[in-house]
Amino acid sequence: MKFTLLINEGPYQHQASDTAYQFAKAALEKGHEIYRVFFYNDGVNNATRLAIPPQDDRNITENWAALAKEHELDMVVCIAAAQRRGMLDADEAGRQGKDADNIHPAFHISGLGQLVEGAIQADRLITFGD
Amino acid sequence: MAMLHTVNKSPFERNSLNSCLTKSKEGSSILLIEDAVVGALKGTIVADKLSAAIANKNVYVLGSDLNTRGFTEADILDGIKTVDYAGFVDLVAEHSNVQSWL
Numbered sequence: 579m580k581f582t583l584l585i586n587e588g589p590y591q592h593q594a595s596d597t598a599y600q601f602a603k604a605a606l607e608k609g610h611e612i613y614r615v616f617f618y619n620d621g622v623n624n625a626t627r628l629a630i631p632p633q634d635d636r637n638i639t640e641n642w643a644a645l646a647k648e649h650e651l652d653m654v655v656c657i658a659a660a661q662r663r664g665m666l667d668a669d670e671a672g673r674q675g676k677d678a679d680n681i682h683p684a685f686h687i688s689g690l691g692q693l694v695e696g697a698i699q700a701d702r703l704i705t706f707g708d
Numbered sequence: 709m710a711m712l713h714t715v716n717k718s719p720f721e722r723n724s725l726n727s728c729l730t731k732s733k734e735g736s737s738i739l740l741i742e743d744a745v746v747g748a749l750k751g752t753i754v755a756d757k758l759s760a761a762i763a764n765k766n767v768y769v770l771g772s773d774l775n776t777r778g779f780t781e782a783d784i785l786d787g788i789k790t791v792d793y794a795g796f797v798d799l800v801a802e803h804s805n806v807q808s809w810l
Contacts, residue, residue, distance in 0.1 A: 581800070593773075597716070597741060597742060601793060605797045607794070608794060701801075703805075704714075704800060704806050705806070706808070707808065
């Protein structure tokens with residue numbers, strides 16, 4: 579079965595991103611497909627490549643990135659939500675005249691249409707949020 | 709197929725569990741995750757309402773979130789089933805759609 583996950587909460591806030599990650603891992607282990615992981619609202623903060631959590635804590639962004647690499651996951655960050663919160667990839671930073679970028683290369687920026695398309699293409703849409 | 713409802717906030721903090729119990733249909737399923745697992749405990753002010761729901765709905769709790777908060781299956785209401793993340797995935801697959809009460 580194909581799942582699309584929607585994550586609306588930032589890392590280390592409550593538990594939504596952790597739950598979504600554990601759910602994705604369990605779904606993949608059971609042979610399901612993750613069609614897309616869409617990061618929206620404060621959920622876009624999960625994509626920062628600059629976070630340095632304590633060494634004995636989980637690194638949420640790197641966990642997602644490793645899972646995406648292993649299973650070729652499509653991890654999409656909502657562009658409007660990202661720009662509001664100062665989340666930019668190198669292309670957007672150049673286009674907006676900013677001097678830095680912070681989105682991890684495992685994630686890519688796109689529009690809300692990708693959430694709609696993900697909901698249509700997948701058998702189930704599951705929302706994890708605050 | 710019936711709908712799966714997920715609730716992730718404590719009923720002592722938010723009203724989402726109450727909304728879910730009020731709006732969900734008979735035969736549907738409710739999965740308590742994250743802070744909502746405390747809603748499954750015995751002897752709280754929401755216990756009667758949840759016990760009433762167990763009579764005609766399937767109620768589940770995510771075991772790891774329960775254990776993380778220092779509780780075990782002995783602490784929760786009779787009739788609530790415990791699942792792990794694999795069980796969570798199965799519930800999503802077995803139901804027609806998922807409503808997350810945030």
